[in-house]
Amino acid sequence: MTPAEIRERVSAACPGAVEEFQADLLDPVLRLRPDRLREVCRFLRDDPGLRLHYLRLVTGIDRPAAADSETPGGIDVVYHLWSYELRHGCQLRVRLDRANPVVETVSDLWPDANWYERECFDLLGVTFAGHPGLTRLLMPADWVGHPLRKDYARPERYHGLPTSRATVLAEGRAAEVAPAMHDTKAQPIEGYLRLNMGPHHPATHGVINFLLETDGEILKKATPDVGYLHRGIEKLAEQVGYVGTMPYTDRVDYLGAMFTNHGWALAVEKLLGVEVPRRAEFCRVIASELNRIASHLISTGSLAMDLGAFTPFLHWIRERETINDIMERICGARLTYNYLRFGGVSRDIDPETLDKIKHWIDHFEPMMDEFDRLISSNEIFVRRLAGVAVISPADAIAYGLVGPNLRASGVAWDTRRDEPYSIYPEFAFDVVTGRAVHGTLGDAYDRYDCRLREIKESLKILRQAMAAIPEGEARVKVPRPKPAANEVYARVEGPRGECGFYVVSDGTEKPYRARFRTGSFTAMTIIEHLSPGLMLADLVALIGSLDVIAPEIDR
Amino acid sequence: MNIIQHVANLLIRSVFHADPASWPWTWLVQAVVIGIAAFLAFAFVAIFAGPVSWIERRIAGRIQSRIGPNRVGPQGVLQWLADGVKCWLKEDLVPAAADRPLFLAAPYLVFTGMFGAFVVLPFGAQVVAADLNVGILYLLAITSLVVVGLLMAGWGSNSKWALFGGVRSAAQLVSYEVPSAFSLLCVVLLAGTLSTQGIVAAQGGWPWDWFIFRNPFMFAAFFLYFTAAIAEGNRTPFDLPEAESEIVAGYNIEYSGMRFLFFLFAEWANIWIMAAISAFAFLGGWQIPGIAPEQIAATKGWEFVGWQALSWTIFLVKATFLVFVVIQIRWTLPRLRVDQLMITCWKYLVPLSMLMVLGVLVLLALVPEGGGADTILRGAMVGLGLAVVLVSALRVRRTFRVDREHYREMEGRDLWYPPYRLP
Amino acid sequence: MIPEPVRALLFYLCAGLALAGGCWVAFARNIVHSAFALLATFAGVAGLYAFLSADFLAVVQLMIYVGGVLVLILFALMLTSRIEEARVSNPTIGLVPGAVVLIAVSALLVYACVKEFGGTTDLPPGEPTTAGIGDALLSRYVLPFEVISVLLLAVLLGAVTIAGGRLRKPAPGGKPGKERP
Structure with missing residues (x-):
């Protein structure tokens, strides 16, 4: 169904709810009346012809009143919705009064909206009426101000610590300060042991805190407490501009840096209407698939390490070293690549590097069998993962899981095949879904197994790409990108799933709003739902199998 | 006590020029000598615990495609000394x-x-610190001090994670003492004595005289004991109390410096002890093939010393081989979850080990020593053992060959390099 | 054999350890310290057994009392939720009546010991006792032995029932625990 048809259907079912249909945007948006939001959302989700079960993203955009115009200031909240079954989606927008932005929550319709709305509240000050626990998510609980507002002034001090570099340099070493309160703690439950897992913990894949209520070994609830790695990259993007944000996207997902680069480049290229040369697309795909393999190596290896098998991880690191060396030949860096540019890639891949890649693939494929023999069919490993933390397909979609997490639960959706971008339609590869090889469909073993098989699919794509790479230029120069005022949501399939970039441009060199949609963010939302009844060791297996990367969550 | 007395008397005569029988301070010198002997024993234990840590780290490195410590001393053999010094200074x-x-x-x-x-532990033919006539029982009893110590560490750290680790660990140790004791009970039944030297003396030098090959129940009892011993020692796959990735080292979490090293020290010493117990209880200990203990006791002078040295070496070789096995198991397998661990103990190991005791008793009653049936059983078990070793060796050889081919194809060099060129 | 002064030293060490442990158990403010001091008492008593050539008994004392009973007491102390503040949970009350009882009882015990054993210090010859105990348990005392085995079986079943029953009952406010394979 096209956006216009969706608009007709919505107008028919909820008359008067749609105030405006912004059809001239790259992704058409329905502007709704704020008090009709819930009604429309419920209709969109439940109508058999629409079935928009997947809430992709909730974004808040601050639009202060212009100095000269009469349009009052407001805060936009934009909802991106999608249906996996019917392959269509729509975008909604509500404009709220800037002085008192209140709108009803949709977290009971789509569970992943819970955290999205908390982030919106945290960074923009929007109140969501009816939200079960509207507290700050990324900033500390006692932070003053809403950072993503355009008129945000950073407080001078926080618990006695100066917040600007100049002050720090002027004053020298800070005196005794009270410990910062990052208090998003859930209420302790009587009779249960309250434990803190993190933020420094070997098994939490980054700096994440978990507040556990346990009855001995068995968890009653595990609440993730994030925000330790919040660096304000979205706000930084507004200040450094399109070109300057490219290296920052590396730091959003450091294990899949090529994909965040690609997503950002894709978004801006759509805004500019730039066509990328074929050779550059091939370079992008080759580098991306190598990066995907590297990321999956780390995630499967570290899952094994979290479960006590130290050796497979080190074998995978050994293999990944060669990928790092190849990447260094391609773009000069081993981890944070900053390889893509708008209109192509920064450097061409020379034939010698292609040879090295081919050589490495031939060496690596038998290694996968060795790895399987070592750990994948090990009785203890299987027992630890099979049947643990089963995620049903409906839950996976409702909680916004993407990537291998989603596919392991049986939903066969891969952005490379189903919302194609770049030259992926030219390659033949399978979309890997869970097979319930041990235990139930959608358990931790399936997620692990999916990643391993995805490595094989990436190897297939790499071979095809290297065989078909044409001659040509690696880049089309795009001087000083200044896209006209528009909005776009571009997504790529990263190792942690859909890596989406929602960019609002305003005709200048800097984006008006840059929003990153990452797979780990929504993966965290499901942990609290799954945790009752799990054992502590199972929680570790769950976090490892979801492959969360902390910087992706916090940005 | 005799040796102590002799040494003390020697000291008194030479240094103080007094007659030990009538000198009033004899007892003081003897106490001092006992103290020195204890210190030497402590150093002796260190000699075992330290190099075991080096062996573990080098083997771990090899298994993980890396090198391991190789800087401090030739091939890194003094790494443990360096670690010890570092920890003292912390x-x-x-x-x-x-x-x-x-x-x-x-x-x-x-x-x-x-x-x-x-x-x-019976290191050699006459080389044992104290041949207690309740030796095996003493071994089981002294390790219960460890349980109390771990609980103390967990509680004393005043940290919830430490308490978790300490309690889990105590539960695990106490549970796995049961199959461990039952398996050793099989050994005691066959040997007829609790004394460790007696157990070794009841076996012989040749493999068919070892307890492990006496009958199928003893064969299984060896593996049961070995598994239970690994669990007793908090080694992967049973290292939940020290699970680094879950509870961040459990009861160790608040310890640093030398105290922390003591825990590790105890763990490495324990690996050696479990291997040593398996070696002397099931694999014949220091027995030299072809010569009986009485004959050794009858020799004198340098020949006596030679036999002692040989028996010591044989025991060390057997125990060290089992240490290798324990280390390799650690770096290969993931760890069991705590309920899986308990289920393995109580639902599988305990009934099986009780069955082994019953089986050994029955066979002891039915099959006379030295008769035809006995020889058949022993022969069959030795055959089984040889088959296991052979199959493993062939498999390793096949994998090595495949890897060597692959390596030569990829790198153009040979995979094998002589040990003297170890990095 | 062991010379006389060393024997005396050993005896005083073991006895002192047992007594000191006992005192610490009674007088410690912190109940967990009391429990751990019990270790010293048990170890001292085991030493005394070894001193009296009761080798089997000494080792079994260590195994059962230290490795079993003490661990049980410690688990009960550490995992119970009723001891609010472990540090000062053992107040000393009734010092004067306690002292009176102490003096009276110890006078009685000392009198009984001195009267019965009359100052002799000869130790029994060091013979292994394991075989003798085993024989006695299976010939003369076989009925108590079997009855105790049945008692232990009943204890085991009771413990499993009580602990297992708690697992089946749903945890307060949560869903019931599941059986794990």
Whole structure:
């Protein structure tokens, strides 16, 4: 169904709810009346012809009143919705009064909206009426101000610590300060042991805190407490501009840096209407698939390490070293690549590097069998993962899981095949879904197994790409990108799933709003739902199998 | 005590020029000599615990495609000394809210538990610190000090994670003592004595005289004991109490410096002890093929010393081989979850080990020693053991060959390099 | 054999350890310290057994009392939720009546010991006792032995029932625990 048809259907079912249909945007948006939001959302989700079960993203955009115009200031909240079954989606927008932005929550319709709305509240000050626990998510609980507002002034001090570099340099070493309160703690439950897992913990894949209520070994609830790695990259993007944000996207997902680069480049290229040369697309795909393999190596290896098998991880690191060396030949860096540019890639891949890649693939494929023999069919490993933390397909979609997490639960959706971008339609590869090889469909073993098989699919794509790479230029120069005022949501399939970039441009060199949609963010939302009844060791297996990367969550 | 007395008398005669029988301070010198002997025994234990740590780290490196410590001393053999010195020099951190006496005393208790076990290990034909006539039972008893020590460490650290680790660990150790004791009971039944030297003397030098090959139940009992011993020693796959990735080292979490090293020390010494117990209880200990213990006892002078050295070497070789096996198991397998661990113990190991005791008893009653049936059983078991070893060796050879082919194809060089060119 | 002064030293060490442990158990403010001091008492008593050539009994004392009973007491102390503040949970009350009882009882015990054993210090010859105990348990005392085995079986079943029953009952406010394979 096209956006216009969706608009007709919505107008028919909820008359008067749609105030405006912004059809001239790259992704058409329905502007709704704020008090009709819930009604429309419920209709969109439940109508058999629409079935928009997947809430992709909730974004808040601050639009202060212009100095000269009469349009009052407001805060936009934009909802991106999608249906996996019917392959269509729509975008909604509500404009709220800037002085008192209140709108009803949709977290009971789509569970992943819970955290999205908390982030919106945290960074923009929007109140969501009816939200079960509207507290700050990324900033500390006692932070003053809403950072993503355009008129945000950073407080001078926080618990006695100066917040600007100049002050720090002027004053020298800070005196005794009270410990910062990052208090998003859930209420302790009587009779249960309250434990803190993190933020420094070997098994939490980054700096994440978990507040556990346990009855001995068995968890009653595990609440993730994030925000330790919040660096304000979205706000930084507004200040450094399109070109300057490219290296920052590396730091959003450091294990899949090529994909965040690609997503950002894709978004801006759509805004500019730039066509990328074929050779550059091939370079992008080759580098991306190598990066995907590297990321999956780390995630499967570290899952094994979290479960006590130290050796497979080190074998995978050994293999990944060669990928790092190849990447260094391609773009000069081993981890944070900053390889893509708008209109192509920064450097061409020379034939010698292609040879090295081919050589490495031939060496690596038998290694996968060795790895399987070592750990994948090990009785203890299987027992630890099979049947643990089963995620049903409906839950996976409702909680916004993407990537291998989603596919392991049986939903066969891969952005490379189903919302194609770049030259992926030219390659033949399978979309890997869970097979319930041990235990139930959608358990931790399936997620692990999916990643391993995805490595094989990436190897297939790499071979095809290297065989078909044409001659040509690696880049089309795009001087000083200044896209006209528009909005776009571009997504790529990263190792942690859909890596989406929602960019609002305003005709200048800097984006008006840059929003990153990452797979780990929504993966965290499901942990609290799954945790009752799990054992502590199972929680570790769950976090490892979801492959969360902390910087992706916090940005 | 005789040796102590002799040494003390010697000292008194030569240094103080007094007659030990009538000198009033004889007992003091003897006490001092006992103290020195204890210190030497401690150093002796260190000689075992330290190099085991080096062996473990080098083997771990090899398994993980890396090298392991190779800087301090040739091939890194002095790494453990360097670590020891470093830990001595570290700040002795005691958490402010910790229960101070318990926190400080716990590592020593754990260490005493391990250290005490060395006293009855029969290293050679006449070489045993104290041939207690309740040797095996003493071994089981002294390791219960370790349980109390771990609980002390967990509680004294005043940290929930430490308490988790300590309690889990105590539960695990106490549970796995049961199959361990039952398997050793099979050995005692066959040997007829609790004394460790007696158990070794009841076996012989040749493999078919070893207890492991006496009958199928003993064969299984060896593996049951080995598994239970690995669990007793908190080694992967049973290393939940020290699970680094879950509870961040459990009861160790608040310890640093030398106290921490004591725990590790005790763990490495324990690996050696489990291997040693398996070696002397099931694999014939120091028995030399072809010569009986009485004949060794009858020799004199340098020949006596030679036989002692040979028996010591044989015991060390057997125990060290089992140490290798324990280390390789650790770096290959993931760890069991705590309920899986308990289920393995109580639902599988305990009934199986009880079955082994029953089986050994039945066979002891039915099959006379030295008769035809006995020889058949022993022969069959030796055959089984040889088959297991052969199959493993062939498999390793096949994998090595495949890897060597692959390596030569990829790198153009040969995979094998002679040991003297180890990096 | 062991010379006389060393024997005396050993005896005083073991006895002192047992007594000191006992005192610490009674007088410690912190109940967990009391429990751990019990270790010293048990170890001292085991030493005394070894001193009296009761080798089997000494080792079994260590195994059962230290490795079993003490661990049980410690688990009960550490995992119970009723001891609010472990540090000062053992107040000393009734010092004067306690002292009176102490003096009276110890006078009685000392009198009984001195009267019965009359100052002799000869130790029994060091013979292994394991075989003798085993024989006695299976010939003369076989009925108590079997009855105790049945008692232990009943204890085991009771413990499993009580602990297992708690697992089946749903945890307060949560869903019931599941059986794990």
